[in-house]
Amino acid sequence: MxxxxxxxxxxxxxxxxxxxxxxxxxxxxxxxxxxxxxxxxxxxxxxxxxxxxxxxxxxxxxxxxxxxxxxxxxxxxxxxxxxxxxxxxxxxxxxxxxxxxxxxxxxxVDWTDFYNRMFKVKPRLYPSKEVLEGKAEHRLKPEDQRELWKFEQCIWCGLCVSACPSVKNDPEFLGPAAHAKGYRFLADPRDTIFDERLKILIDSAWRCTYCYQCFNVCPRDIEPVTTIKKTRAYTKFLREKTPVALTGEKHAEAIVKSIEESGKIEEAKVYISTYGLLTAITDMIYAMQNGKLRYALVTQKKVKDMEQIRKIMGE
Known part of the structure; x- marks a missing residue:
């Protein structure tokens, strides 16, 4: 041989x-x-x-x-x-x-559920009436094309869904592939159903746990988790927010506040700000029963040069 x-x-x-x-x-x-x-x-x-x-x-x-x-x-x-x-x-x-x-x-394997999730995000461009009637045409700026190009490369292989723990545990989470495809059209200035698409994507986006497994296994380097982060940034434009989206917003705001005050993410304070005192006490009892309370009581010291941190946050 x-x-x-x-x-x-x-x-x-x-x-x-x-x-x-x-x-x-x-x-x-x-x-x-x-x-x-x-x-x-x-x-x-x-x-x-x-x-x-x-x-x-x-x-x-x-x-x-x-x-x-x-x-x-x-x-x-x-x-x-x-x-x-x-x-x-x-x-x-x-x-x-x-x-x-x-x-x-x-x-x-059976792809039925995967395709249902993908089609739920309406994975195609919905142009304006004028364009459909031939009275106008859409132009895409180079900077818009650069934003969309990476996320257009999804080949619907399902590897990211296979690796994702959230999609297995939460039936309301659309999955990384659906979010990559959904954001590709959400961010497209030629699309005409922004509000409808946003309503479909936002609640699901806040259900991602950021494990980055989709990032690791994608054969086209699409970074589905990046599209989920970018989709979350549109939450402020949603008129009616679900409890999951509201909690997600509170969590993001608590993290920003924690960094501005101490230069660190103080987990205990962030948790209380996000879920409220009653939920925090309930979970604290559970943590105490399982011997994990000591991690929540660690004293955090502010980092030096907080003015530099605030300057970065301001930028």
Whole structure:
């Protein structure tokens, strides 16, 4: 065997409605150019024609080959087999269907809920009546195009949703992919349904926990979490705010006030300002019962040169 070729063991989590889940092993030789989509193709054509998976473009454009490779949500076509061997220091590679998505068969998952969330944000431009009638045309300034371009690159692969803990725990959270697509049109000056779109996005935006997993796994470097932050900044334009949005605003204001006063985020003060004294006392009792109260009682000292902090905050 040449230095550029290596035998690997591929463990695939299989699934069928009749048999349930089980792990199955395959062995094959790969070289430094072998993508994981090629690994799956060779397993299916040379060893096991019953294996089910999705793949189409093989160049990180269609987004159909999303799966978990060694526990990471990845595009199989953008993942080289020997890169995973080097990264984890062993010639065994595990492949599983993405989290959150119901499994249909083997690595094929059901996209129904994902598409429902994406379509809920109305993922297309709604131009003015004059434009539709051919009486006017939309112009997009270069600075507007620069703001939108990154977020236009979403390929609906679902990796960010697979990695997101909030979307699994909160059915009201639309998910990072939907927010990336929603903000792309929210920030587009040519769009005519700003108020309607804002109402759809704001409550969900304040449900994100900022774990940055969507940022880490996105194959197109779209940074969905950035769109959520930017969407939150539009809360002031919303006429009727949900309790979640109101709490979110109070939390942001409390953080700003804490930094202006001490140069730090004083968690205890921020929590009381955000949720109120009654909720804080209730949670304090819970923290005391679980031995975590000492963290809330840590005395914070102001940072030096507070005038510099305030100057930065003013800018």
């Amino acid at each position: 040449s230095e550029e070729e290596k035998e690997i063991v591929v463990k695939i989590k299989r699934f069928s409605k009749e048999k349930g889940s089980w792990w199955q092993e395959y062995k094959l030789k790969v070289d430094r150019f072998t993508q994981m989509t090629e690994v799956l193709r060779r397993i299916k054509t040379e060893q096991d024609p019953t294996l089910a998976y999705r793949a189409s473009c093989h160049m990180a454009v269609c987004g159909s080959c999303g799966m978990k490779i060694n526990g990471e949500p990845r595009l199989a076509c953008k993942t080289l087999a020997l890169d995973m061997v080097r990264k984890y220091g062993k010639n065994e590679i595990t492949i599983e269907p993405m989290d959150f998505f119901p499994v249909t068969k083997d690595l094929v």
